[in-house]
Amino acid sequence: MITIKNLHASVDGKEILKGLSLEVKDGEVHAIMGPNGSGKSTLASVLAGKSEYEVTAGEVIFNGKNLLELSAEDRAREGVFLAFQYPVEIPGVSNINFLKTSINEIRAYKGLGPIEPKEFLAMVKEKQKLVELDGKLTGRSVNEGFSGGEKKRNEIFQMAMLEPSLGILDETDSGLDIDALRIVANGVNKLRDAKRSFILVTHYQRLLDYIVPDFVHVLYNGRIVKSGTKELALELEEKGYDWLKSESVEA
Amino acid sequence: MNATATITFKDSLLAHFEQSLPSLFGDAQLRRKAALYFEEKGIPNRKWEDYKYINPEAVLKSDFGFRTNRMREITPHDINEFKLVKDSIVIVIANGIYSAELSPMNTLPVGITISNIADAVVSNEIAKKHYAKYAKFDADPFVALNTAMCAGGVFVHVAKNVQTKTPIQIIHVSNFETPSIAQPRNLIVVEESAEAIVIESYETIGPIKTFLNTLTEVYVGPNAKFDHYRIQTEGENAFQMNTLQASVCGNSLYNTYTFTLGGIFTRNNLNILFTEKNGEAHLYGLYPITNSQVVDNHTIVDHAVPNCMSNELYKGVVNEKASATFNGKIFVRPDAQKTNAFQTNRNILLSDDATVNTKPQLEIYADDVKCSHGTSTGKVNEDAMFYLQARGIGKESARALLIRAFAEEVVDQVKIEELRDYIDKRIDSILK
Ligand SMILES: Nc1ncnc2c1ncn2[C@@H]1O[C@H](COP(=O)(O)OP(=O)(O)OP(=O)(O)O)[C@@H](O)[C@H]1O
Ligand SMILES: [Mg+2]
Numbered sequence: 001m002i003t004i005k006n007l008h009a010s011v012d013g014k015e016i017l018k019g020l021s022l023e024v025k026d027g028e029v030h031a032i033m034g035p036n037g038s039g040k041s042t043l044a045s046v047l048a049g050k051s052e053y054e055v056t057a058g059e060v061i062f063n064g065k066n067l068l069e070l071s072a073e074d075r076a077r078e079g080v081f082l083a084f085q086y087p088v089e090i091p092g093v094s095n096i097n098f099l100k101t102s103i104n105e106i107r108a109y110k111g112l113g114p115i116e117p118k119e120f121l122a123m124v125k126e127k128q129k130l131v132e133l134d135g136k137l138t139g140r141s142v143n144e145g146f147s148g149g150e151k152k153r154n155e156i157f158q159m160a161m162l163e164p165s166l167g168i169l170d171e172t173d174s175g176l177d178i179d180a181l182r183i184v185a186n187g188v189n190k191l192r193d194a195k196r197s198f199i200l201v202t203h204y205q206r207l208l209d210y211i212v213p214d215f216v217h218v219l220y221n222g223r224i225v226k227s228g229t230k231e232l233a234l235e236l237e238e239k240g241y242d243w244l245k246s247e248s249v250e251a
Numbered sequence: 252m253n254a255t256a257t258i259t260f261k262d263s264l265l266a267h268f269e270q271s272l273p274s275l276f277g278d279a280q281l282r283r284k285a286a287l288y289f290e291e292k293g294i295p296n297r298k299w300e301d302y303k304y305i306n307p308e309a310v311l312k313s314d315f316g317f318r319t320n321r322m323r324e325i326t327p328h329d330i331n332e333f334k335l336v337k338d339s340i341v342i343v344i345a346n347g348i349y350s351a352e353l354s355p356m357n358t359l360p361v362g363i364t365i366s367n368i369a370d371a372v373v374s375n376e377i378a379k380k381h382y383a384k385y386a387k388f389d390a391d392p393f394v395a396l397n398t399a400m401c402a403g404g405v406f407v408h409v410a411k412n413v414q415t416k417t418p419i420q421i422i423h424v425s426n427f428e429t430p431s432i433a434q435p436r437n438l439i440v441v442e443e444s445a446e447a448i449v450i451e452s453y454e455t456i457g458p459i460k461t462f463l464n465t466l467t468e469v470y471v472g473p474n475a476k477f478d479h480y481r482i483q484t485e486g487e488n489a490f491q492m493n494t495l496q497a498s499v500c501g502n503s504l505y506n507t508y509t510f511t512l513g514g515i516f517t518r519n520n521l522n523i524l525f526t527e528k529n530g531e532a533h534l535y536g537l538y539p540i541t542n543s544q545v546v547d548n549h550t551i552v553d554h555a556v557p558n559c560m561s562n563e564l565y566k567g568v569v570n571e572k573a574s575a576t577f578n579g580k581i582f583v584r585p586d587a588q589k590t591n592a593f594q595t596n597r598n599i600l601l602s603d604d605a606t607v608n609t610k611p612q613l614e615i616y617a618d619d620v621k622c623s624h625g626t627s628t629g630k631v632n633e634d635a636m637f638y639l640q641a642r643g644i645g646k647e648s649a650r651a652l653l654i655r656a657f658a659e660e661v662v663d664q665v666k667i668e669e670l671r672d673y674i675d676k677r678i679d680s681i682l683k
Contacts, residue, residue: 048641076643084641088634092656101652102642109643141656142638158642 001026001166001197002047002067007058009046016042018222019058024166027194031208031233032201034219035241040201041085043219044170048082049075063165076102077109081164083155085171085201090142095154096124098142099161106162127160131187148175156187167191168199173207185210205237218244260313265290267317268400275402276369277382285388285398292392304576304608305518305547307393310490314430315462317400321428322346323457327353330422333454335482336669339418340365346425347433347463348403362413362445364406368436371406378406381440385468386496391520393492397466401436407449411472414446418667421451423465425489430460437465439479443472443500450480450670453514455489462490469497471505473527478506478666484513484677487542494520499559501527508665509565511538511546512677522551525559525587536565537661537674539654539681540573547576552592554583557617560591566661567598568654569605570682576608583615583622590617594624599631599657651682 002024009017016039024030034040046053047060049072060067067075090098104114115123128135131153143151152172159167169188173181188198188211200211208216208230216233218226218241226232226244268286272279295301296308325345330353334341342365343353349367356365364375371378388395405421423435441447455461463485471477485491491514499505511517523532538546552561567575577596598607611624631653639649658678665671 048637050637071646072637072640073643073645073649076641082641084638088632088638090632090635090638090653090656092659093652098639098642098644098652101648102639102644105645105648106643162642 001028001063003061005059007043007046007060008056009042009053010056011042011053015056016222017046020219020223022217022224024197024199027192027197028215029192029198029200029211029213031213031216032199032219033203033216033233033236038219039222040219041170044082044085044168044199044201047075047168048072048080073105074109076162076164077106079165081159081162081167083152083159083167083169083172085174087143087151087155089144089146091144093142095138095140095142099124099158102158102162123161127157130160130190131157132183133157149177149180152176153180153184156184160187160191163191165195166197166199168201170201171203172200173202173204181207182210205233208233220244258313260311260315261290261293263313264317264396264400271400271402275400277372281383281388282399285395286400288389289392289395289399292395295392301391301549301578304574305516305545307492307518310516311432311462315432315460316429317432321431323426323428325350325353325424325426325456329424329456333422333424333452335420335450335452335673336418336667339420339450342405342407342419342421344404344421344423344435344437346427346431347401347435349405360413360415360417362410363415363419364408364410365419366406368404368406368438369402371438375406375408377408377440378438381468381470382438383468385470385498385524386466386494391494393464394466394494397434397436397464397494401434401466404436404438407437407439407447409441409445409447411442412444413442414476416446416448418448418450421449422454423452423463424454424456425461425463425485426456427459427461432462432464434464434466437467439467440470441472441475441477444474445472446476448478448480448667450482452482453485453489453491453493455486458486458488460488460490461485462492464492466494467496469495469505471497471499471503473500473502475500475503477504478508480508480665480670481510481519482674483511483517486513487515489514490516492518492520495522497523499523499525499530499532502529503531505530505532507532507534509534509536509548510674511536511540511548512674512681515543516545518547518549520549522553523561524553525556525561528556528558530556530559532559532561533664534561534563534565535661535664537567537658538565538575539568539658539678540575541570541681542573543571544573546574547578549578549580551580551582554581554587554590554592556584557587558589559587561593563594564661564664565596566658567596567607568601568658568682569598569607570601572602572604574606574608577626578610578612579624580612581614581622581624583613583617583620585616587617588619590620590622592620592622596626597657598628599654600628601631601654651679654682655679
């Protein structure tokens, strides 16, 4: 699915990713944990194509294509989806209109005609149910006046609508109440299949009780300093990050 | 240099005034006073505080003529193209003069009077009572010039208690043979407890340069409701000074919508005076402009009496080398307690060569008031751009989507669907 090799990226001349490597195979779920400021959102943004981040070294191959050469929109059209840590509010652009434009541009990229309005509406209905998103919200402007939890659910709703091959979820669980966490996790689990992979950025082991990952990595100081399975998350919950910090300095 | 070059445009304008005065309608005395005032002040230029960012003096050179007979034909077919709302009453001001042929008045609803202002000022008592009462010629040289030289326009009267939902569209259209200045003058009187909708639109046919110095006076009677749209869609050959002077009585609602979608040089002076308690006014403006368009919106809301409310929202999208100015004055006079006055001006710059000048001016002399103002000028929101792109939406459509959304806050205020659709289409074509 995606192979990241020795990725270095900086913003405003400050290096944040310092040689990060990661391989995610088809159908796998990888969790990335790590202290605040270690570069998790930066990794997500770099993969999604945010232009203010400058990649200074390394490569990213996504389904055989050099991802770093593609524009942000082409990455999305190729099947990369980023659920934002802080989804932006866009007053005046209705959720529905936005989604339809999005789906149609992705279809056009694949040489398909616009989606049938009927099919689109049926899909909206179905996917709304999946994340138990209030129908009223989809009629409103993108994220405008949404609560924190509603914004996160809207991200998963969009992911369900766009059916990407790689979903990158940046702290989608932060700020969710127990019920919402279960709903969101359930939404992700339903989207899991042999062809679709996920990178979950999270601070909490709890999410991983719901979405069981194949691998867990610790990102620290711009690099993956430890990888393991689900048990690593439990160990982190117990011991924190300090033992890894000192280990990585020694390394 | 030949000798005639030293005769300025102003001189020839005044000479023409003397010549044509006997044929002009109304009070010759008033016209003469106004002409004298104009002679004394001259044509404003950048040295004038109120004309810092727009220079009529540089525009008004001798190549503009003022003989309105040098014009090309305007046909009913042309007018049909300019009609914005299917079910409406259409009035045509052709090259600054009321056109009876193009304004068929056979099916006017009861209580609505529409006539050539040149006739009304002589024969209609109501027109006589209101004419030149609100726009004072010593307020601005262009008001003076219009007062001195206007040769036509329309008088619209909506009688007491008459509530009409049918829009009245006043189409100002120019089609001159040689570069010309035209000075239409309109008077709209909406009486007590009446309701009216007026759309003033501005059009040009053909490529000849025109300068329109238009003046509209509005009286909104007690407890009346008046929606007043002004839509500028002239061509790139069009220069315009547009003054609207409104007087708003108690318990009435006056809504203005100023859309500048065309023209190369447009100055809108929109002045509203509250004369009695509990008046309410909304001022909406939108100027999506490009190329080398220059647009200058000057508004004055004068809270001369207590308990009135005004709300102003102007938005601009400025592309290429275009330049936009917003200057919003709000006066709250010493007696005007319990005033609510709000003002917002927001702009998006789409190019590095585009400019925006924005200046709110609040002068508040009463203490028990609620007033606020806010301005912003910036580029398209980068985070929103990335969000849309990250969902597969291309850069260009993402930008268009965001700009449309920005403009929509103003367009949404338009209550007539046909008009909204028309404005949306014009905005799309400007953004391309
Ligand atoms: N646009 C930017 N300009 C300057 N510094 C930035 C920018 N974006 C990120 N950084 C810095 O890069 C570092 C990594 O930030 P990042 O957001 O990737 O961390 P994170 O691991 O996602 O943290 P958190 O767990 O708090 O979300 C931080 O020190 C942050 O301040
Ligand atoms: Mg983060």
